[in-house]
Amino acid sequence: MTHDPKNPVLRVVPGPSDINANGHIFGGWVLSQMDIAAGIVARLRSGGPVATVAIDRMEFIAPIHLRDLISVYAEVESVGRTSMKVRIEVMAWRDSGSVHVKVTEGLFTFVAIDEEARPRPVEPQSK
Template sequence: MAKINRDPIIRTAPQPRDVNNNGDIFGGWVLSQMDIAGGVLASRRAKGRVVTVAVEAMTFHQPIKVGDVVSIYGEISKVGRTSLHVKLTTIVVRKLDPQEIKVTEGTYIFVAIDDDGKPRVVPPSDEE
């Protein structure tokens, strides 16, 4: 796999407490890490609070193991009136192997909210 030439949103390492009954990292742990990463990107772009409203097109390509270094990369793929779609990719580097492996990818959908938890308009980006 080609190296991704940008910094990850999150870089972490799963612990033994995060394994499922097969000895691999529990899928829910991966989903929660991706949700955190997506929320970081979405809230920056929305300039405020966001909530996750959906996860679509989630694909698990390879298992994650204890000792892997997990990096999550993302990009805003679509901005609606109140919503943002964030495409996320999870890459691991195994303990003794420097090769990057794509293990999970999916799109998370967030909605910008105000202080009362009601949807609000996503402001134009600084580039617009």
């Protein structure tokens, strides 16, 4: 099974409990959605369990508001022997979908793991 990077991995609407004191969505909430989406894509690419080992880059571009529909896009950017770098982009759909705003992007590193949580090789991409 593979993932088409043109389609979001996740779509979610943050709730009232996800709002910080400034009236925007907590950065940690966004980060967790990104980690979930990137982990799904990394698991599909590696054919098994993965673990997040690093956030190489993370940028908050614009705030997320209550009632925004969040679309999380993720794509495997590179594959090493046991690791993968996954690029993530988060878009907010506002005003009933009439406005699209890029709110966050990042680059996360995952390691494929075996049943004992040790690194395992990632198979080369089949052609």
